[in-house]
Amino acid sequence: xxxxxxxxxxxxxxxxxxxxxxxxxxxxxxxxxxxxxxxxxxxxxxxxxxxxxxxxxxxxxxxxxxxxxxxxxxxxxxxxxxxxxxxxxxxxxxxxxxxxxxxxxxxxxxxxxxxxxxxxxxxxxxxxxxxxxxxxxxxxxxxxxxxxxxxxxxxxxxxxxxxxxxxxxxxxxxxxxxxxxxxxxxxxxxxxxxxxxxxxxxxxxxxxxxxxxxxxxxxxxxxxxxxxxxxxxxxxxxxxxxxxxxxxxxxxxxxxxxxxxxxxxxxxxxxxxxxxxxxxxxxxxxxxxxxxxxxxxxxxxxxxxxxxxxxxxxxxxxxxxxxxxxxxxxxxxxxxxxxxxxxx
Amino acid sequence: xxxxxxxxxxxxxxxxxxxxxxxxxxxxxxxxxxxxxxxxxxxxxxxxxxxxxxxxxxxxxxxxxxxxxxxxxxxxxxxxxxxxxxxxxxxxxxxxxxxxxxxxxxxxxxxxxxxxxxxxxxxxxxxxxxxxxxxxxxxxxxxxxxxxxxxxxxxxxxxxxxxxxxxxxxxxxxxxxxxxxxxxxxxxxxxxxxxxxxxxxxxxxxxxxxxxxxxxxxxxxxxxxxxxxxxxxxxxxxxxxxxxxxxxxxxxxxxxxxxxxxxxxxxxxxxxxxxxxxxxxxxxxxxxxxxxxxxxxxxxxxxxxxxxxxxxxxxxxxxxxxxxxxxxxxxxxxxxxxxxxxxxxxxxxxxxxxxxxxxxxxxxxxxxxxxxxxxxxxxxxxxxxxxxxxxxxxxxxxxxxxxxxxxxxxxxxxxxxxxxxxxxxxxxxxxxxxxxxxxxxxxxxxxxxxxxxxxxxxxxxxxxxxxxxxxxxxxxxxxxxxxxxxxxxxxxxxxxxxxxxxxxxxxxxx
Numbered sequence: 001x002x003x004x005x006x007x008x009x010x011x012x013x014x015x016x017x018x019x020x021x022x023x024x025x026x027x028x029x030x031x032x033x034x035x036x037x038x039x040x041x042x043x044x045x046x047x048x049x050x051x052x053x054x055x056x057x058x059x060x061x062x063x064x065x066x067x068x069x070x071x072x073x074x075x076x077x078x079x080x081x082x083x084x085x086x087x088x089x090x091x092x093x094x095x096x097x098x099x100x101x102x103x104x105x106x107x108x109x110x111x112x113x114x115x116x117x118x119x120x121x122x123x124x125x126x127x128x129x130x131x132x133x134x135x136x137x138x139x140x141x142x143x144x145x146x147x148x149x150x151x152x153x154x155x156x157x158x159x160x161x162x163x164x165x166x167x168x169x170x171x172x173x174x175x176x177x178x179x180x181x182x183x184x185x186x187x188x189x190x191x192x193x194x195x196x197x198x199x200x201x202x203x204x205x206x207x208x209x210x211x212x213x214x215x216x217x218x219x220x221x222x223x224x225x226x227x228x229x230x231x232x233x234x235x236x237x238x239x240x241x242x243x244x245x246x247x248x249x250x251x252x253x254x255x256x257x258x259x260x261x262x263x264x265x266x267x268x269x270x271x272x273x274x275x276x277x278x279x280x281x282x283x284x285x286x287x288x289x290x291x292x293x294x295x296x297x298x299x300x301x302x303x304x305x306x307x308x309x310x311x312x313x314x315x316x317x318x319x320x321x322x323x324x325x326x327x328x329x330x331x332x333x334x335x336x337x338x339x340x341x342x343x344x
Numbered sequence: 345x346x347x348x349x350x351x352x353x354x355x356x357x358x359x360x361x362x363x364x365x366x367x368x369x370x371x372x373x374x375x376x377x378x379x380x381x382x383x384x385x386x387x388x389x390x391x392x393x394x395x396x397x398x399x400x401x402x403x404x405x406x407x408x409x410x411x412x413x414x415x416x417x418x419x420x421x422x423x424x425x426x427x428x429x430x431x432x433x434x435x436x437x438x439x440x441x442x443x444x445x446x447x448x449x450x451x452x453x454x455x456x457x458x459x460x461x462x463x464x465x466x467x468x469x470x471x472x473x474x475x476x477x478x479x480x481x482x483x484x485x486x487x488x489x490x491x492x493x494x495x496x497x498x499x500x501x502x503x504x505x506x507x508x509x510x511x512x513x514x515x516x517x518x519x520x521x522x523x524x525x526x527x528x529x530x531x532x533x534x535x536x537x538x539x540x541x542x543x544x545x546x547x548x549x550x551x552x553x554x555x556x557x558x559x560x561x562x563x564x565x566x567x568x569x570x571x572x573x574x575x576x577x578x579x580x581x582x583x584x585x586x587x588x589x590x591x592x593x594x595x596x597x598x599x600x601x602x603x604x605x606x607x608x609x610x611x612x613x614x615x616x617x618x619x620x621x622x623x624x625x626x627x628x629x630x631x632x633x634x635x636x637x638x639x640x641x642x643x644x645x646x647x648x649x650x651x652x653x654x655x656x657x658x659x660x661x662x663x664x665x666x667x668x669x670x671x672x673x674x675x676x677x678x679x680x681x682x683x684x685x686x687x688x689x690x691x692x693x694x695x696x697x698x699x700x701x702x703x704x705x706x707x708x709x710x711x712x713x714x715x716x717x718x719x720x721x722x723x724x725x726x727x728x729x730x731x732x733x734x735x736x737x738x739x740x741x742x743x744x745x746x747x748x749x750x751x752x753x754x755x756x757x758x759x760x761x762x763x764x765x766x767x768x769x770x771x772x773x774x775x776x777x778x779x780x781x782x783x784x785x786x787x788x789x790x791x792x793x794x795x796x797x798x799x800x801x802x803x804x805x806x807x808x809x810x811x812x813x814x815x816x817x818x819x820x821x822x823x824x825x826x827x828x829x830x831x832x833x834x835x836x837x838x839x840x841x842x843x844x845x846x847x848x849x850x851x852x853x854x
Contacts, residue, residue: 208720211720
């Protein structure tokens with residue numbers, strides 16, 4: 001079954017690219033040239049490849065964050081804000097705590113990122129638990145709060161006195177993640193992110209807590225009838241979803257950007273939603289979908305510069321791919337039903 | 345005298361994904377008869393009628409109405425051809441009056457004015473003709489379920505129905521209301537209305553119909569005249585084998601009190617402080633089945649939620665195994681030995697997306713041997729589920745298929761297996777056989793009696809009076825959130841029925 005669904009997804013992407021090609025042709029752009037830029041930027045040279053994998057990291061964390069929340073019946077569209085807050089937490093520890101050995105410094109900085117992200121998601125979660133308010137709205141609104149809060153910080157409290165740019169202080173060398181692919185920006189965060197994927201899915205599918213989270217997510221009534229403590233499970237899910245997004249922000253800071261700047265995230269949190277949905281919330285799917293998105297992210301720049309594809313059209317292309325892959329999911333389900341047989 | 349064929353189905357086939365719902369059904373309905381369609385759930389009775397009414401389309405076969413081929417079956421066309429259908433769930437708007445509901449969708453002769461008075465006269469003519477008495481100015485939400493059904497029937501007649509189809513009409517009624525309905529149908533029939541009556545209840549079918557067609561697994565097994573058949577033959581035709589009428593029950597061995605409710609009340613503060621439960625006191629002891637009978641929505645759901653710890657009572661006290669559990673959580677009660685088979689197996693008892701195996705550990709997932717250290721033990725769980733599937737005869741291709749794919753009976757077996765394989769001392773069971781076929785019903789009933797014999801105390805809440813009478817040692821009747829009567833297996837159905845309708849209150853002693 002797995003193979004068929006991968007095959008259908010690839011077919012769906014091909015269809016989306018085909019429609020994208022037609023649209024480009026209509027706009028008097030040579031689609032083959034444009035697509036060759038898309039692929040070349042990620043695969044033709046070493047730097048592009050490393051760059052793509054670097055983009056892959058924060059995207060993977062935010063996709064995981066959304067997937068975990070989704071599995072637990074919580075709609076967290078606030079990864080963007082949680083990621084920013086995670087970066088804030090990490091920069092506080094990474095830039096201001098001095099004299100620590102690297103391993104400890106990195107660990108503490110990442111933990112601070114997790115903590116900040118979890119708190120940020122926790123605010124929306126507690127509002128939901130206490131007042132039943134809609135987490136979709138709350139997490140979304142908190143994104144703007146986080147964005148503006150970060151702006152405030154880099155215009156004031158966190159701005160180094162000697163800097164004329166609006167940025168935070170840079171993390172200390174002892175908190176920086178080491179490069180793992182010389183002459184590219186790729187850092188240790190890649191390995192960490194892959195370990196975290198494995199860990200998260202182990203937790204979800206192989207531990208009682210994960211089982212209970214999935215039960216609450218799939219059928220909250222059955223969960224309460226079975227005596228599952230819904231408040232406890234929801235809080236655990238919140239800590240995880242916020243913590244993962246926050247961790248993504250921390251690692252992006254410690255490995256790639258080193259400073260919190262305006263536009264630090266540039267939509268990783270939102271793209272993560274599309275990635276998680278496209279990856280059908282399963283580990284392999286999410287990793288593949290993240291890779292695809294990272295390629296597109298890196299490639300669109302080249303398409304714009306090289307082939308003159310207008311930016312809105314690139315957004316359309318990205319949207320087409322998401323829609324087709326999601327729609328193909330339904331197709332796969334129908335096919336499965338037809339082959340295995342429906343309900344008796 | 346040869347009967348005039350009013351309606352006939354020829355070789356009707358209907359296929360739903362993966363299931364043949366109707367397989368070459370041939371059926372003739374005579375003008376002016378009451379024709380019952382008898383069969384178990386899923387036999388295809390409703391599907392056949394929904395095809396006639398135009399809610400589905402057949403994949404093969406033809407329908408003839410009054411000798412002519414009836415094509416383009418849509419609800420609108422059905423009404424034009426004098427076919428009226430009363431669904432199990434009424435299609436009425438609660439905050440409209442009876443009159444407004446009946447004329448919904450009708451055009452006034454002088455549009456755009458809505459001439460209620462004109463319609464009122466027209467409806468009166470129809471009601472008069474058929475001898476139906478309904479106050480047209482009442483709001484639908486204020487009238488009883490039985491009355492709502494009458495409104496639906498009047499609505500169909502007003503639209504010119506010569507043929508009335510009733511889909512399981514008594515499932516929402518008390519025994520008394522059912523009798524009233526039968527009398528009404530009888531009157532309509534005498535005035536020339538042809539009636540198709542869908543039911544799985546033998547008594548009703550034997551009481552009201554002229555001829556009976558039995559459907560089983562999408563096939564028409566037989567059409568028989570009432571005068572030439574009996575209960576026994578019908579039940580055999582319906583199920584395809586002999587059925588037990590009464591259960592052999594061992595003499596009850598009552599032990600200690602397990603569950604005691606003292607003056608439990610529940611007030612709904614969100615809804616004008618309505619009293620949902622009123623000073624309910626009861627007790628259940630070891631080795632006993634106490635049945636709570638009543639028409640749906642008289643507080644059974646709330647009572648079950650309170651006993652299982654899902655909801656807290658406004659006042660009163662609950663003890664279980666001698667401990668005060670008024671404020672205990674569901675989790676604590678389960679740990680103490682409560683098992684719960686909830687009314688809605690698809691939404692409360694199971695997680696449909698989960699596999700059969702995953703559903704067997706809903707309550708015990710964190711316990712040994714299912715969890716060791718921090719990890720779920722997949723092989724242990726699979727083995728446990730496989731044993732459970734074998735022991736409780738769950739028909740499933742494997743324990744890894746989603747429980748959604750199982751039939752209702754097999755889903756219920758998964759729940760029963762799960763609940764019975766724990767160390768249960770108190771069993772709360774709500775509507776355990778709702779929507780199941782006869783074979784599965786027998787199975788569930790036997791399991792409940794087995795539990796009783798093992799000394800487990802069982803509280804059975806069900807709207808199926810037959811079920812409550814067959815299984816219970818004592819019967820309590822609930823009406824509008826109050827226990828209004830107590831009965832035992834010797835009390836007659838009609839007497840319990842009166843209590844269920846709230847017209848016979850007696851003082852209840854514990």
